[in-house]
Amino acid sequence: MATLLEQAEVGPEPTSAVVGRNPWALAGRRLRRNRIALAALALFLLIVVLSLAAPLYAKYVAHVNPFPPNLNGHTVVNGKVVAVMQQGGGTLHLGETPIGPTWDLGHYFLGADSVGRDVGALLLYGGRSSLLVGIGSAVLCCLAATVVALIAGFFGGVVDAVLSRIMDVIWAFPVYLLAISISTELLTHSNGFQFGPLHVSASSLWLPAVIIAFIFVPYVYRPVRGQVLAVVNKEFVEASVAQGAGNMRLIFSEILPNVVSTVIVLLPLMVATTILTESALSFLSVGVQPPNVSWGTIIQDGTSLLYTRPWVSIAPGIMILLTVLSLNVLGDGVRDALDPRAKLRIEG
Amino acid sequence: MLTFIIRRLLWTVLVLFVITVVVFIIFFKTPGVDPARAIAGRNPSAQVLQEIREQFGLNKPLPVQYLLMMKSIFISRDLVSYSNQGVKVVPEIAAATPATLSLVFGAALIWVVMAIAVGVAAALLRGTVFDPLLMVLALIGVSAPVFWVGEVANLITQGTWHDTFLFSWVPPLGYTPLTQNPGLWFRGLVIPWITLSILYIGLYGRVLRANILETQNEDFVRTARAKGISERQVLLRHTLRTSMITFVSLFGLDFGALVAGGALLIEVVFGIHGVGYLTYQALANLDLPTIMATVVYGAFFIVLVNAIVDIGYAWLDPRIRPT
Numbered sequence: 001m002a003t004l005l006e007q008a009e010v011g012p013e014p015t016s017a018v019v020g021r022n023p024w025a026l027a028g029r030r031l032r033r034n035r036i037a038l039a040a041l042a043l044f045l046l047i048v049v050l051s052l053a054a055p056l057y058a059k060y061v062a063h064v065n066p067f068p069p070n071l072n073g074h075t076v077v078n079g080k081v082v083a084v085m086q087q088g089g090g091t092l093h094l095g096e097t098p099i100g101p102t103w104d105l106g107h108y109f110l111g112a113d114s115v116g117r118d119v120g121a122l123l124l125y126g127g128r129s130s131l132l133v134g135i136g137s138a139v140l141c142c143l144a145a146t147v148v149a150l151i152a153g154f155f156g157g158v159v160d161a162v163l164s165r166i167m168d169v170i171w172a173f174p175v176y177l178l179a180i181s182i183s184t185e186l187l188t189h190s191n192g193f194q195f196g197p198l199h200v201s202a203s204s205l206w207l208p209a210v211i212i213a214f215i216f217v218p219y220v221y222r223p224v225r226g227q228v229l230a231v232v233n234k235e236f237v238e239a240s241v242a243q244g245a246g247n248m249r250l251i252f253s254e255i256l257p258n259v260v261s262t263v264i265v266l267l268p269l270m271v272a273t274t275i276l277t278e279s280a281l282s283f284l285s286v287g288v289q290p291p292n293v294s295w296g297t298i299i300q301d302g303t304s305l306l307y308t309r310p311w312v313s314i315a316p317g318i319m320i321l322l323t324v325l326s327l328n329v330l331g332d333g334v335r336d337a338l339d340p341r342a343k344l345r346i347e348g
Numbered sequence: 349m350l351t352f353i354i355r356r357l358l359w360t361v362l363v364l365f366v367i368t369v370v371v372f373i374i375f376f377k378t379p380g381v382d383p384a385r386a387i388a389g390r391n392p393s394a395q396v397l398q399e400i401r402e403q404f405g406l407n408k409p410l411p412v413q414y415l416l417m418m419k420s421i422f423i424s425r426d427l428v429s430y431s432n433q434g435v436k437v438v439p440e441i442a443a444a445t446p447a448t449l450s451l452v453f454g455a456a457l458i459w460v461v462m463a464i465a466v467g468v469a470a471a472l473l474r475g476t477v478f479d480p481l482l483m484v485l486a487l488i489g490v491s492a493p494v495f496w497v498g499e500v501a502n503l504i505t506q507g508t509w510h511d512t513f514l515f516s517w518v519p520p521l522g523y524t525p526l527t528q529n530p531g532l533w534f535r536g537l538v539i540p541w542i543t544l545s546i547l548y549i550g551l552y553g554r555v556l557r558a559n560i561l562e563t564q565n566e567d568f569v570r571t572a573r574a575k576g577i578s579e580r581q582v583l584l585r586h587t588l589r590t591s592m593i594t595f596v597s598l599f600g601l602d603f604g605a606l607v608a609g610g611a612l613l614i615e616v617v618f619g620i621h622g623v624g625y626l627t628y629q630a631l632a633n634l635d636l637p638t639i640m641a642t643v644v645y646g647a648f649f650i651v652l653v654n655a656i657v658d659i660g661y662a663w664l665d666p667r668i669r670p671t
Binding site for chain 1: 362374375487492496610613632642646647
């Protein structure tokens with residue numbers, strides 16, 4: 001009955017031919033109809049744009065350079081000039097306390113941190129590092145995992161066994177402990193490193209990005225390899241073999257297009273995971289290194305001010321929460337759009 | 349079954365071996381890093397460097413170096429923390445374990461009960477506003493950085509509202525052993541337990557809801573209904589029981605990971621001196637021997653828990669034994 005009803009609703013359109021749409025167009029249409037996912041995408045893009053605008057905000061609105069310490073600086077509150085670091089204050093009235101939030105976009109909107117820097121401007125700069133490391137490591141991770149999964153799934157046999165076992169071993173390490181070991185080992189060298197022709201400075205954002213990408217490779221590898229195995233023996237691959245296609249052609253033109261959707265479903269959820277991981281590592285001071293700031297390092301700086309100036313820690317946490325939430329909702333939407341039959345299996 | 353167990357255990361031994369090799373490479377063979385300097389911590393004296401070179405045989409062949417590292421971690425257990433006045437690392441980890449276990453066990457209890465409640469409630473209330481509401485709350489729980497939730501919890505219970513009747517029972521941050529004062533042990537851990545469990549309630553609640561909805565369409569559930577069993581019995585004995593399979597295997601993995609150092613962030617934020625806190629302090633002092641030992645013991649624990657989960661799983665569900 002249901003089918004009959006649907007036909008009735010479609011209405012009389014006997015002349016129009018059936019329009020062929022490729023799966024990507026269909027998925028795009030499903031995603032565009034998902035209002036919640038679109039709202040999440042808009043929120044995420046807003047956060048990206050705000051973070052990109054950090055230098056503009058710092059220069060033209062807040063009129064500060066948020067990186068050097070500003071212990072003797074002054075700002076304006078309600079038309080009066082006040083010191084950024086105030087004597088006394090807090091519950092104990094001891095030492096210096098940075099100024100609290102003024103809720104005035106032009107003057108220390110969220111107050112100052114322990115060395116008198118503008119938290120509002122730092123927050124936007126922190127977003128740049130957090131997003132850069134998060135997106136960068138998720139993309140790196142997905143690329144590496146896809147390449148390994150294609151090789152393992154396509155060649156099978158010993159190659160597959162060896163690669164899968166290597167992934168199992170990385171997977172067995174406690175995530176944070178593995179990242180901490182690698183970071184500490186590298187941090188003992190403050191002059192940077194020489195990887196062959198490549199020089200990486202110790203404060204480079206590449207280090208946390210690569211470390212985070214590395215520890216999450218097995219989490220992407222497993223589902224992608226599964227998809228490669230599901231595709232590799234299909235008839236269209238055999239047909240291509242019969243036409244004399246080489247390995248490269250088989251991998252890139254036949255198999256890759258059929259596993260890309262799996263990777264795309266995983267990508268937003270991976271970015272959510274890597275942003276959370278970056279913030280945790282930065283909070284433990286093994287992630288983003290000074291002079292760069294990220295949301296995690298701002299929360300860590302704010303810990304000493306938690307009871308006197310809580311907004312220093314609260315604000316970056318809200319930013320992380322909103323970013324990760326928007327990515328998780330978007331990820332759910334992308335999964336529903338690309339694979340309507342998917343069960344809820346992928347968890348970030 | 350026996351062949352499965354033997355094969356699984358052999359594989360476990362192989363993984364353990366590879367893990368120690370990887371740790372060895374990270375700590376002794378990172379390109380461009382002098383292991384003796386790294387292990388010695390900040391500003392080592394020439395004498396300490398010489399001692400380390402001898403203890404780990406850094407001028408001897410590779411296999412000898414590897415064996416010396418293994419000996420100092422597992423057999424003689426005399427791995428010494430140079431940054432921390434020559435304290436022996438392995439006994440220190442053993443002493444910190446009860447705090448971590450207290451934290452993780454309590455949180456696990458909360459999250460299992462709450463996640464089942466959330467998952468079942470959302471599945472039963474499907475079609476009402478409560479299902480999406482619960483799922484949004486679960487998603488927020490999954491998306492919040494756990495150390496930040498801990499700090500906000502501290503701010504509320506130790507700062508703003510500490511002097512009101514709501515949170516005056518919360519003791520100052522820190523850990524009191526159960527054997528010393530059970531009351532204080534419990535009061536000190538309630539907030540960390542809740543904070544740690546939030547993420548997992550969200551995660552497991554979502555998974556359980558999806559599994560219940562999937563199982564509800566299975567033939568055996570329809571058969572159970574057709575037999576005239578009450579809805580409650582259908583849910584508890586048929587639907588929920590099958591839906592719990594993923595839940596149980598996830599639980600084993602997450603529990604293992606948390607005990608093996610995953611609870612690090614919570615321990616740092618709440619000042620609970622467990623294994624994770626030890627690692628954090630080691631990190632601040634660039635104390636590599638401690639980190640080396642916690643990583644090896646942590647990874648071993650995870651691998652062993654995974655093996656137990658797999659064997660238990662195969663025992664419950666014969667279909668997966670051949671793989």
